[in-house]
Amino acid sequence: MPVPIINILERTPPPQATFTFGDRYQHLFGAGGTERPIRSRGRELGVSVRAGESTTDLFNQVLAAHPITPEMEFVGIRPENTQVLSYQTLPTPSGNCAIIFRSYWALFEQFQRCAHDKAAFRLMPGSEKALQWFMGDVIELFNHGTRPSFPSLFRYGTFDELIKRESDFADITRVVDLLTRGYRLQNLTESLSRQIRNTSNVLWLGMPEHTKNMEFDKVVIADDFFSQTNMVKKEALVSSVYTAISRVRSELYVPEDFDTWVKQLSSN
Numbered sequence: 001m002p003v004p005i006i007n008i009l010e011r012t013p014p015p016q017a018t019f020t021f022g023d024r025y026q027h028l029f030g031a032g033g034t035e036r037p038i039r040s041r042g043r044e045l046g047v048s049v050r051a052g053e054s055t056t057d058l059f060n061q062v063l064a065a066h067p068i069t070p071e072m073e074f075v076g077i078r079p080e081n082t083q084v085l086s087y088q089t090l091p092t093p094s095g096n097c098a099i100i101f102r103s104y105w106a107l108f109e110q111f112q113r114c115a116h117d118k119a120a121f122r123l124m125p126g127s128e129k130a131l132q133w134f135m136g137d138v139i140e141l142f143n144h145g146t147r148p149s150f151p152s153l154f155r156y157g158t159f160d161e162l163i164k165r166e167s168d169f170a171d172i173t174r175v176v177d178l179l180t181r182g183y184r185l186q187n188l189t190e191s192l193s194r195q196i197r198n199t200s201n202v203l204w205l206g207m208p209e210h211t212k213n214m215e216f217d218k219v220v221i222a223d224d225f226f227s228q229t230n231m232v233k234k235e236a237l238v239s240s241v242y243t244a245i246s247r248v249r250s251e252l253y254v255p256e257d258f259d260t261w262v263k264q265l266s267s268n
Contacts, residue, residue: 053081053082054081054082054083054084055082055084055245055248055252056073058084058245058252058254059242059245059246060073061259061262061263061266062238062241062242062245062262063238063242064266065234065238065262065265065266066235066238066239066242067234067235068235080249080250082248082249082250082251082252083250083251083252084252084254085251085252085253085254086253086254086255086256086258087220087253087254087255087256088256090110090220090222090223091220091253092119092203092220093203093218093220093251093253094201095201095217095218096200096201096202096216096217096218097203097204097216097217097218097219097220098124098203098204098205098206098211098214098216098218098219098220098247099203099204099205099206099219099220099222100206100207100208100211100219100220100221100222100244100247101205101206101207101222101224102207102208102222102224102225102227102237102240103169103171103224103227104130104131104134104135104152104207105166105169105171105172105175105224106169106170106171106222106224107127107131107205107206107207108131108134108135108171108175109171109174109175110205110222111123111131111191111205112178112191114194114203114205115190115191115192115194115195116191118194119203120196120201120202120203121195121196121202121203121204121205122195122196122197122199122202122203122204122205123192123195123204123205123206124204124205124206124207124210124211124214125210126206126207126209126210127205127206127207127210128192128195130207130210132188132192133149133150134150134152134153135188136185136188137149137150137153138153138162138175138179139179139183139184139185139188140185141153141156141158141159141162142159142179143179143184145158145159163176168227169224169227170224170227171224204216208239208240208241208243208244209240209243211243211244211247212243214247215247215248215249216247216248216249217248217249217250217251218248218250218251218252218253219244219245219247219248219251219252219253220253221241221244221245221252221253221254221255221258223255225237225240225241225244225255225261226255226257226261234265237265238265241262
């Protein structure tokens with residue numbers, strides 16, 4: 001629980017009762033969020049009313065890789081079944097679906113593809129603002145050498161330095177090719193304007209941190225999660241995967257090597 005919330009609860013005089021709910025495994029930037037106020041009584045819940053029972057093994061396999069050992073097994077109790085499907089090529093299922101990425105490079109590439117194809121898509125609100133900031137900085141650095149202000153890009157003073165340090169992201173090569181062919185801020189603005197603003201039967205695109213409090217009939221876990229195993233803290237990576245897969249109701253699509261990747265993560 002965040003320190004400011006703890007401080008507020010500690011100052012709340014009895015006999016008022018305050019109930020708070022949280023998920024320590026959705027702490028995306030490290031193994032935090034486990035503190036409680038001194039006068040609180042903690043209870044653990046291990047069930048999901050969103051996902052069906054068929055997700056139980058998958059969720060527990062992911063949580064087993066987290067540095068904080070779960071106090072109880074995760075169980076999906078939604079009456080309807082949740083299908084877990086594997087893929088070789090990134091699918092774009094119809095209906096209320098979300099594709100969740102781990103890098104802004106991969107998110108941008110899929111966003112630009114959807115805009116070009118005039119697909120019925122929409123960026124998650126937090127992801128739209130962040131992607132506009134991220135790609136705006138990349139474009140300005142490429143064209144004018146303007147130092148980025150985006151948190152993960154601020155360290156780069158030149159575009160060559162960015163390419164060298166970010167080369168582990170497979171999607172960056174295609175983004176650079178797009179920039180070389182003249183992609184500018186006005187092109188980004190035009191692509192953003194092609195989003196569908198209604199929220200039903202739309203393909204959502206976004207990052208794990210922007211999916212909290214959201215749920216979707218179908219969720220696709222992008223394979224760019226795999227490329228960052230050595231670039232992100234283990235607990236942050238596991239929490240990102242868990243947060244992403246826990247958004248699903250009916251159909252969960254994972255890369256075909258997902259099980260092998262999670263097992264390797266658990267053994268590290």
